[in-house]
Amino acid sequence: MPVISVGRTEEEQDEHGLDGTGEVGKHLVGENEEAHMANPVYLDVATPHVMGVFGKRGTGKSYSMGTIAEEIQSADISENLSTIIIDPMGIYWSMKRPNERDVNALDKWGMKPEAFDVQVYIPEGKTRDFDEMDMPYDETFTLNPARLTSEEWRMSFGLEANSELSILLERVIQELDEQYGNKYSIDSILEAVEEFDFDEKTKKGLENRFMNAKSWGIFGEESSLDKLTERGELSVVDVSVFGQMSGGTRVQSLVVGILSKRILRRRMAARRMEELDEMQGINENEMPIVYMFIDEAHEFLPNEGETPASDPLLRWVKIGREPGVSLCLTTQQPAKLDPNALSQMDILLAHRLTAQQDIEALGEIMQTYMRYDLKHYIDALPDRKGTGLILDDNSERIYPVQMRPRKSWHAGGTPDAFED
């Protein structure tokens, strides 16, 4: 039986065997209700990838993303990795609990419920909201406002480029950067706006935006994001508190944008060190390879318009392989995701999709080695939870799969009104 390891070329498979992989599911052989589970499907987690997880609502995207995160945590090389889940729905804290609900299903796979040591991070200024709702968290994070560019502020506020507000914003930030470098607070920005020689109405408008930014609860003196990339750790960045707020997705994007920018910069520096080490025959991993999982990614990297996360994420996608950053994006509407990200994906997991434009968006990027069009493969999937297709650009193969049950609790299930 050939071993299926997705994300690896044949040579890589020969060299590493199953080291640095995790079992995410089983190959489905046969069509529709005749389909049965065959060989395990292993996923490479040792090298950087750009992955996409797609499917209609309730088809298992968030669930599968959790499965991949579990496999990274359990991998033999997990100490050389660091995983971050961007959680706009506030559902991944439940990975701390074993999936006792599915003991029987897990047993059939030779697996047991298991709790994972996730660290849940929330915005420092939002602890009260979490406490009041009894939502668990472990740590808080902050961003340094002085490190934001005027572009990032502009996009976070949802301002038009070249509007009066944006012009004033740019001048103020430029002046503060020149005077204080990376050390100034939102209060200093407010003072600077006040003192600026500019139209009063525009000044008031900008001040209001910055006052509002204070209420986001994400700004502090220092950025505390580096603790999110500790070796072997699985961190959940819970940005769900912004979900209901108007303009909240822009704030979520800002957090993602700043985080990705910073991680990429640090990984690039680390990569230079690692290369110097290699030249001297030392094989050392200076900083773990970072895997970032983003649920509902069309909000952060949309096809139309730009968010503070667009540029940083596109950089991950385009140059991330070399410095060693990996990205996994989920969305129910691949057609709504930036096509530049789609086209760079080397591993796709497509759960059931029905919208023609979404199927086309995926079909376009992987058609070279598909015998039929994507719709044919999707239609042949049995109507069971967690089935999907894996398209792998590395091995140039397509596999119908049954994704495995989760070892840790999944909190994202669809509620229903039936009582047990």
Ligand SMILES: Nc1ncnc2c1ncn2[C@@H]1O[C@H](COP(=O)(O)OP(=O)(O)O)[C@@H](O)[C@H]1O
């Ligand atoms: N591989 C799987 N095995 C068993 N049940 C699954 C699997 N994938 C998804 N499910 C079920 O489907 C539900 C919806 O999945 P979820 O990932 O939350 O959907 P979405 O695609 O909207 O993110 C889950 O709560 C779970 O009950």
Ligand SMILES: [Mg+2]
């Ligand atoms: Mg989901």
